[in-house]
Every structure is written in C-alpha cells, then in structure tokens.
Amino acid sequence: MLGMIGIVLTFAMVFGGYILAGGKLGVILHSLPYEMMMIGGAAVGSFLLSNETSVIKQALGGIGRSLKGPKWHETDLQDVLCLLFQLLRMARSNPAELESHIEDPDNSPVFQAFPRLLADAQVVSLIADTLRSASLNYDDPYQVEEMLAQRIGLMKEETLHAPHALQSMADALPALGIVAAVLGVIKTMSSIDQPPEVLGGMIGGALVGTFLGVFLAYAIVAPFAHRLQSVTKQDHALYDVIKSVLVAGLHQHATNLCVEVGRQTAPEHVRPSFGDLENALRDLKRAS
Template sequence: MLIIIGALIVLGSTLGGFMIAGGNPVVLLHVSEFVVILGVGIGVVVIASPAHIIKEIVHKTKHAMFGKAADKKEYFDLLKMLYEIFMVGRRNGLIALEEHVTNPKGSSIFAKYPNITGNHERMQFLLNGMKPVIDGKIKPDQLEDLMLTELDAKSAEADHPVHTLQMVADSMPAIGIVAAVLGIINTMSAIAEGPEAVGEKVAAALTGTLLGIFVSYGFIAPLAARIHTMNQGDTQYLRCILSAVAGFAKGLAPLTAVEVARRSLDSTVQPSSDELETTLKSMPAPGK
C-alpha cells in the first residue's frame, strides 16, 4: 500500500507544482508520446527478458504493491517452530524428525504454524536443510555451505526482475529523447501551418522528454529498489532458517541454535532475547 501512496505523492507533487506555476495539466496529455515511450519500454522488457522473468516482474510488482515483508510476529513464530523441531530431534533422536520432514502436511508441529507452512519456497528451504541432517549423508560442517549455496542461488534468481527494471529505468530518458526527436520531425513538417501549430507540436515533443525522465526516476527505478528491498527481506528469512538448522546440525542445543538465528535478524523484526527465551521455556514439550 505504501508504494501506491508514494506514487500518488510523486504524481500529485509534480502536477501540483506545475499548476501552481500556472501550467495546465491538459497540455501534458499527448497520447502519441505515451504510446511511444511506454510502448518502447514494454518492448525493451520483452526483448531483454525470457518469459519466466516477465512473469516474475508481474508477480514481484503485485507483491511490492499489495504484499508485506515478514514482521516481528512471523519471525517469532518461525523461531518457536524451529525450537519445537529441534527439541524433538534432541529428545527422541533425529530419526523422530523424519515423519515431520517427509510428510510436512501431516506434521503436528507444522500444523501449528500455517502462516509459515503456507509459503512453499520457505518450507522447501527448511525441509531441504533438515533432510541431510536426518539422513546423515553429509557432515554437519558441510551442511551450512550446502544451504548457503542454495540461498545464494535463490537470491540471485529473485533479483533478475530488479536488474531488468533497472535497465528499463536507465533506458527511459533516452527513449524520451527518441520520442522528442520524433516530435521535432513532426514539427518541422508542420512549419507551414503557422506558429500556433508549431508551438503545440514542440510542446508535445518536450512532453516526451519529460515523460521519459519522469517515468524512469519517479516510478520504475523506485519500484526496482522496492522489489530489491523485499527480496532482501525474503533472503533474511531464509538466512534465519539456515543459521538455526546449521547450528543444530553442529550440535548446538535447541535454545542456542534458535538464539543464533535470532541474532541474524534486523532489529526491526528481531524479538528480544529475554522474551524469546521465556516463551520457549514455557512451551509444552512437543507431543504433549
């Protein structure tokens, strides 16, 4: 929602300042300029991106507009869930975790946290990290590198739409110049129509330059930055899981492994140490 508010502020400030200076917003409405600039911008995206990235741009834009990053409560629930999982493994042996990891939909632990288990990517990252621990196929010290490799791949993939949008934002001022040049060409062919017609066409050409710069720095570049910030939030969530699972695999006590994960979080979403410890210690033993 904030991104919509920001866009309205950008648009309102620009048009408001123009009107205060005596301008008429109607003179900025030249459909031909919009067709050239926005059409070429969309074409650039199509040329530069495979189909799956175009779909991701649409998905990420919707998420940036209407979605939200994980908040403090969601991280608190994540840490509680991880603690329960680790306690089962500590008390009953790692083999006891197999039923939860191989069948997460039937897990009594995961069923308590639908807001977490509903995210497929996050759950898969957790399950992919826990399976080698249970199977014993790799050494505990190797698990962190394995999960870090997966995290880096996911982070790079998530930023593909950001790079495309940033490329379009960088191109928009030049596309605006193209629209302006086309407008000037059109103007030169209308000199015989008199000063009034020429002035109108020059204004339309200048609107093209304005629109290219305005769309670039007022909308597309900020959108790319917003998507990147939300991607960093998703990466932080996965890194929290990584820290906890890797710590548990290395032999840390459940409470300590969860504390390591807590310390990996930004202060804005990080539960306090005392609050978390008190909550975890007051939780009933898993299975009871």
C-alpha cells in the first residue's frame, strides 16, 4: 500500500508542480511515446542483454514483492521456532521417529502444522538437510555453523542479483535520456530553417528525453531496486534464525534455550515476544 501511495505521490507532485508553474503537458505528451520507445526500449534491451533468464524472472517477480513487502512476518518466525522446538525435542527423545519427518516433510504432521513454512522449499530443505547431517554424526557445531553460513550466504547472493540488475538499469537510464535528447537536437538542427515557435517545440521535445531518463531512474526504478533489496534481506532473517537454533541444538543446550537463542536472533520488528512464544510452546506441549 505504501509503495502505491509513493508512486502516486511522486507523479502528482512532479507533474502537478509543473502544471501549476505554467508548464504545458502537451509538449511532454506529444514527445512521450517516441522518447519512451527510445529510452525504455534501450533500457529493457540492455537489461535482457546483461542478465541471465533466472535473474530476469526474479526481477519481474520482485516488482510485485517490493510492493507487497517482506514474505515473513512475526507469526512466521514464531511458527519456525515452534517447528524447530518440536524437531529438536524429537531428535533427542526419538531419533528414529525424526527420520520419517525429515525424509518426507510433505507428509509429516509436524511440518503440515505450519503450511506457510512447508510451502517454502528452501526453509524445509535447510532444516531437513541439517538435521539429516546431524543424524549421520556430522555434529560438530562449528563445522555445521560454517556450512549453514555458507549456504545461507549463497542463497542471499543469488536473490540479490535481481535488485542489483534493477539498480544497474537505473544507473543507465539518465545516460539513455541524454542519448534520446541528442537525437532530438539532431532532428531540430535538421529543421533549422523553421520559425522560432516550431524550433522551440522541437527543442522542448528533445529535452523530454533528458527529463524522462532522470525521472525514471531516480523516481521509479532505483526506489524499486532499493525496496526489493531491503525486502530480500528482511526475508533472509528467517534463515538466520533457523541457523541459530540448529547450531545451539548441536551444542546440546536445552531445547527451550535453543529456541530463545533463535528468538533473540530475529530482527526486532518481527521478533515474537517472549510471552507469546512461551504460550505457543506451552500449547504444543499440551497437544503432544
């Protein structure tokens, strides 16, 4: 919602101020299709040229993500802590039972109790792979911590390709606007024999290219890139919480303490309160 408000406010203030100052939209609207074709077409073409198909798909989906905001919220972090609490308890009391859950999470009642987490393949594989490794005696906490840090770092690097690609497009747009403006000046110079009022309109149309390149870069594409980068980093906080809990479990800390370590790792704005988490864990114990 805030993203849409920001877009509307940007257009209203820029073009509203232009009109109130006595500017005529006719000049911009007349040149807009041609300038947009040159600037937007060149930007999209260079974007396709410089990025892999996977990055292009991520960037297109990322526009929607940047408007919706982060995927994971406080309730999701509380759910993942509850899920890890159950799995760690099971790992210590009945390792054979745990194996059936981590080998087939889709049919596991423990995982099925948290459908949003189960629907995310990265969350499920991160938890299942780590617990599986621990069951195979790969239980050195420091090695596991390093392994998880590398894996999560790689996941973060891959998902940040899209915002970096959008930022590169934003950086190129002002220069592409200048290219369009220069072409407009060339067109104007070829009509130098026209009367001043005609030349003035042609020069104004040429300057629309410069305006459009700068406006698209700093008011549209760059904010989308920055927002997508921020959303991506916030979503990865969930993986850091998972890492903290699993590593604490390998250090043989009490299960409640492992979960509390994970809770403290969560960013403050999505961190479940101690009381809410305690109540959720108490409900799980009663249900089991």
